[in-house]
Amino acid sequence: MTASASVTAHAGRVQPKLGRDDWMMRAFMGVIALYLLATLALPLYTMLSKSVEDGDGAFIGLANYTQYFSTPALFHSIYNSLFISIVTTLITTTLAFVFAYALTRSCMPFKGAFKVIAMVPILVPSLLPGIALIYLFGNQGMLKGLLFGHSIYGPIGIIIAEVFYTLPHALLIIVTALSIADARLYEASTVLRATTLRTFFTVTLPGARYGLISAGFVVFTLVITDFGVPKVVGGQYNVLALDIYKQVIGQQNFQMGAVVGVVLLIPAVAAFMVDRLVQRRQVALLSARSVPYTPSRSPVFDWAMMGYCALISVFILGMLGVCQYAALVKFWPYNLTLGLSNYAFDLMDGGGWDSYFNSIRMALYTAAFGTGVVFLGAYMVEKSRGFHTGRGVFQFFAMMPMAVPGMVLGLAYIFFFNNPNNPLNFLYGTMGILVICTITHFYTVAHLTAVTALKQMDPEFEAVSSSLKQPFYRTLTRVTVPVCLPAILDISIYLFVNAMTTVSAVVFLYGPDTALASVAVLNMDDAGDIAPAAAMGMMIFYTNAAARLIHGLLTRGIHARTQAWRTR
């Protein structure tokens, strides 16, 4: 034990010296955190302060809120919003659960096709199902009789369209939850002679419960923050997201718009926080070592499930079909000859064909810059050394956009960027602000995708590289990015598709030269040009479908080319 003899006391704590990599990574993280500060935190703060000011900018405390809550026409929207959100959540979650159950637990044919069809609503703006419903059940609708005298304009129409719009989001989550089932539990249940029904209630449902809860919150948030559906098919039925639009665009009452924004922020943030708590538990389930469940054939059940999925698919494709038909019909319902006259967008209000090409440009920029920003940010959070506080703050910033409704973000941007004293004011009305706003709006999901991919990489790559005296950016470009390429493509297609379909945030921010296709759908519908609105909505659908196809081919190509080194 000679070693202990040579002990010398070193009382002080060692202050690690930061290497060049550490400084660079922190600087990068700082830049992206500043970006999120300027594009998210500060605008939101500005909106909050606007809600306690009068029209001239003087502080008036909670007077705006008092006025809001003493105006029944306004605060009744809270009840309306909650009502349609809760009803839609119940319907969508149930429908999605049965659909997911069919996909994961039956041996029905055409599973692949059903899965693709169920994802279609993601590719269209939420305005489109509203338009389809007008053609089906509106005052001159094809199937108007089915409503037995009820009007489609109002809660009925909103809920049907929202179910269409939210179904794929719920389905994705529930399919994942059901896929992690442990076959051993089912074997145990069979051996114990439990009935199928009992097995369902004691094994299947408990196993999927976190997925169901999570799906429910996602649907709730999507519906309560959605603006497209109520705008088109809401009629006189007011909801919070629509109130913001009406206060700001209709009445130019920005202060009251800010108040509604704050009111809308509360349920969205609450739903987000509960969902995060639930998801944390879901992880524990996933990490369990389980034997994957493989369904066995059961003709009656399989055919029943196929029938169900076919019904849902007809609903989804039917909505799209109606829109496409309406877009081609010359003048519904009087002149049913087909033609392309509704595609002469340049003759209508809304921005014309330019808006379509603007949308594609905006979506491409968003995909390119957004993917870069998001992936770099996630890389810094995951792979930098030490700096725990900074990384925690960054992670918080990255999660925030999920909780902020698009309408609120857009409104916050008006307040922040339209202020002539803001050095960033030059962005107002440009393509730049649309891209920035859209990246921020969809930051969280993209960030989580990147983090998941990075977490799957060996955590020692960075350690090995620094022992070999290589700067981090070399490992990033030579190893991390190539290995994460599929995830990077996933992020870019996610951003592209959402940039094409989003209406809520950008509706406040587009300028005369930067009208967007999704906004054109809104404006043409507003002006009564419903058929051209449907035509433009379908253009967005075809563009997104093509983008998805290219994405699929690229991903397949990458997998083929990298098969030699990919073990997974």
Next chain:
Amino acid sequence: MQQSEDQYAQPYLRISDLSKEFGVFTALQGVSLDIYDGEFVCFLGPSGCGKTTLLRAIAGLDIQTTGRIEQGGLDISALPPSERDFGIVFQSYALFPNLSVARNVAYGLENRGMKRAAIQSRVDELLSVVDLADQADKYPAQLSGGQQQRVALARALAPSPGLLLLDEPLSALDAKVRVHLRSEIKDLQHRLGVTTVMVTHDQEEALTMADRIVVMNEGRVEQIGTPEAIYGNPSSAFVADFIGTMNFIPVEPAGAGQVQLGDTRLTLPDSVGIEAGRFNLAIRPEDIAVWAPELGDDNRLEVQVSNLEFLGSFVRATLELPGNAAPVRADLSINLMRDLELRPGGRLSIVLPREHLHVYPD
């Protein structure tokens, strides 16, 4: 007690009073040790003993809370990994999956102003050293675990680091490959003369590969010494129990250099001094001898055989001692077994040779 200290004046790596805290958990506590140029040192201990934390502190990956590390006479305590001089092989190997074997090995040579041809020849040289010259163009996923391990070794050695750190490099491999690679790594280290620190929880690995072993427990160094010293003369009950198999027999002190076990008085080696209190007598199973006239009657015990376990080249016998002491295990050769015609339940006369006895406080 180390010969090596006399051979080399200055330690290459000097660790002084190192402590590491993760929040309220103390992972390392007052660790000090010297490692000499060209030595192969193993950090050995159960999981959670702090051996990997110590290795990561040496690498600068998780810098210690307090304490000092010197390498080659320079204080490197606070330096980031990129400013230290070491190569490292992880348990996972961390080979870059999208780069070929040759590109992996070349990774640390690029960006340093080396000529392309020089890099190529250094890569070829290293790949032939680890016997993988014909695998240069393959990807890591196409290699076996043992081959991947050798690529990782070649990559770590390529820039000729002054210190090689191995973090459980063999534990992900099959038992047979592991035994083969042990001698291969040891040979390579000997040929290149690179100072090497290896972390392992496998005592056989440490005993066969290391020049010196650092046994660790609960964030502290228990003993530092050659494999022979650690095995033959464990300095604490923990080391005695952790390395190899050891019988512990509770005894009472009985005067100068003697202890009492039931009715029998046992004599201890001269080097062992005991104080008052309860003690455990310790002896390895292979050191227990079957009595023969030439062994004399010192430290002789009459025991009953309660169980015999056949283990190939020898038999491990469970022996009931007189009194209430727990049974002890003794390893008896197959030849001896044949001569004795031993059966469970039979009686046997054994000797606990005084030179093989250790004493630890209870």
